[in-house]
Amino acid sequence: EPTERGGYLFGRGVSDNKGNLLARLQAIEAYRATIGELPLRIRVLYEGEEESGSAHLAAFVARHGERLRADGCVWEAGYKDAAGRATISCGLKGIAYVDLQVRGAKKDAHSSLATIVPNPAWRLVWALATLKNAADEITIDGFMDLVRPPTAAERAVLEDLAFDEQGMLRIHGITRFVRDLHGYELKKKHFLEPTCTICGIVSGYTGAGSKTVLPAVASAKIDFRLVPDLTPDKVVSLLRAHLDRRGFDDVEVVPGHGESPSRWPIDSVAATAAVAACRSAYGSAPVVYPLLAGSGPMAQVCDTLNIPVAGFGSGNAASANHAPNENIAISDYVDHIRAFGRFLHAFSGRVLD
Template sequence: MTTFADFDAYVRAREREYIDELKTLIRQPTVSAQGIGIPETARIVLDRAKKRGGIAAEALTVDGGPPTIVGETGRGDRTLLVYNHYDVQPPDPLDEWETPPFEPTERDGFLYGRGVSDNKGNLMARLQAIDAYRATMGELPLRIRVLYEGEEESGSAHLAAFVARHGERLRADGCIWEAGYKDAAGRPTISCGLKGIAYVELRVRGANKDAHSSLATIVPNPAWRLVWALATLKNGADQITIDGFMGAVRPPTAADRALLEGLPFDEEGMLRIHGITRFVRGLRGY
């Protein structure tokens, strides 16, 4: 009977092949914020999805956006959607890299390069996991669908339109997001919730044309009104003061706190990494 020991042995035997495959992807710059290398990378990812993952995949676009790769493989009553993105952040500042960001380098047992962690490495690891599973265990016991986008690092501007147009191809019983994580002790983690983002946009209207600085004494400057407005969004204790903004926020339960207290967290290390002397609101022990 095939076991996961066989799976592990298969992966170890092909470790160099898998790493070299990732290196090929890392060498292709894919900076969505600058429009660099998006179609080229999409072609590489589509090829790997088909050949390594055995996925019936295609690249689609909506409203002039970058190629988004969708497809599926396997069979079964349950469907798992796998989300990843193939674009990366700009590599600046370049002088802080020990080796060029798009020249993947192995050093002390680690692979360094832009996208190794976020998110090309995760994308390839999942395709390679499908390959290894099929080779050692047989056909997948469920259907896997994939969604690979190319502008996550610049705001996913076309993702909502893509989902609205192709939502049926993304239906699933569950979804694996872009990466898996470990805590400070190296233990794999499962996230039970995520911190969201809420945007507040402030607009101020002033004069109907640019005014010379000599008129600063008589023509109101909208920039100052924004400065004063910004100062009202939080008080001196770092608390948000927008009416109703915190209304739906639920405090952690006793059970939540018990779980959180069991997680390792190096406070001094976090302060040191970020070059700060205190956390927001002076909080400690969380």
Template structure:
């Protein structure tokens, strides 16, 4: 691999210029800016490397770029996205969000870390690999979507409509990846899901004077009582049957979480709290964070809360509640369990609606391709990788990896602890970018040798 590494080093200036070119293309899905043009650019770049690439239209959504190349008895799926977050507030950027300036050893641009840098590094790694080593040792199927930043609402439908095209992969190299504050590479192997519910109760035909409270029901109290039945004062979810579907972490997963750094005192200080829920300390904090489902009241709306007094009996009350899901929970199951739970307690008047959903997914930590990615990260970064069996947040990993029953591996990316994802002054270090190219090339070689 010496020739490959020399190629990457020799082409650093060109690779960075190409990254800047990509980052200077606004592709803001929330504002419908530059989506179609960027999809065509991505497809052209894949084609230039040797992929059979095309832009696939998705009815009512952003196009998906699909590229395929290579042959053999092994297949790697790759997932990335070309859309970015809006750059606002613009006045907090030190340079234009789409100027892609290089200064102080970093590239500054919206999307450079999430997710244009990781995608471009992979493309350039494949280009250099072919130039110096030869043909890819396996087939690659590459999906680059344009709606990740709004929750990938059409990715599942794209997968269903193109199942025959996508089937046959052994693993998926997921988007993202970063190093932590100590310079250790971070590898994530799963994501939580989400069931985002809207609950509402209606009462009288209009708001009434509160003097009617002795004879007219109050929707606010009805909803408060209903919500109180979902979780107890010890922070346990009490929805009938929900916890029966929770898969406990394996011994291997528990071993990996012992290696995940978590500064208890610093996090308590940052959060402004005196302790963690259930009195958790040490590895138990990380275990709860990654493996426990949640039930969170995100907001509650009813009545009058403005200045002064208003003696009112409200006729409407609503709340939004998110359940963060772990295997084997799923959004439809949670919706059904909550509905049945409330009905058993007489809350048939509480309306429950599923507003957004993502399924959870967790990969096998002992899968050979997972272990190969850990080994390559250790060699390229010169530090022991920090392996997350799951992330605490959500994403569309299930829609690809779960559908085809393959591990999803997020690692070797370009991010750093201060990359400012979704915030002004998003950035990556040039050194991390070049290292990510090396990681991808060495991972190709390692997988080919399995």
């Protein structure tokens, strides 16, 4: 159950993304109660499989595409940045999720046999070490060749983009960013470059005390956040070929869920209305991101139907999505109701006070 404490609401999914979704329904109610009938038609699409890859969404869009067509889309995610500024995102990174599995002996063995019996844990570690180098550069053959370089316009946007570095360091309890990056290079890496992340590794005995075991199995879960022109299928193919070239044909690659990236112009009709709405609701200009560094099924819907996207919402930079104590500020929730109502007004061509 959600818990209210110190002006915040804590609960699983409260930021990602129950708060955003419910606030928009309440904004529609508030608009009709205070102003009158809506100035436009709204189509609401909720689906419950986003965290596991939205396996049935593409078929749903193909079947009901005509009923889903729209002039703009407000995506489900949105947050204030570390400085407390409203943000608007105009796209999402894609994702490719894979399991790497290595098998050795038919069952766990005594560790004295490590002299002659192969250890799948070491095989997995050695394979993983070929995917990135000590400079945090992805070294999978051909991977970075598929990353679309930023245009002059995108470079200019990043140069001017407000990004609270000290606030981000403080929130995450770290003293420096990867490669000690700052300024433009930090923003370019965060917004426009892919990732290769070890999400977890399992092998052998990891309980209390000691157990001298040579494990029979080792596995790792990895996610890749994707930017144009990377796709999940391309990543899996490149990864398999990369491992085979280095003699790791015993490392099984098991594809999980995947989403393609989606990026929309920062001056689209949806983004323009979102900027006007947030400026009116918050009393200051929002920060417009070229995309959100997270992932979701945006391409399955908006790219398929050619619907421009803007995302803004009720979260904050310390909302702790996917972590203990996920939260939103109640004041931010109310502000998002106000901002979304103003978005409806602005998107329909009406002047905001």
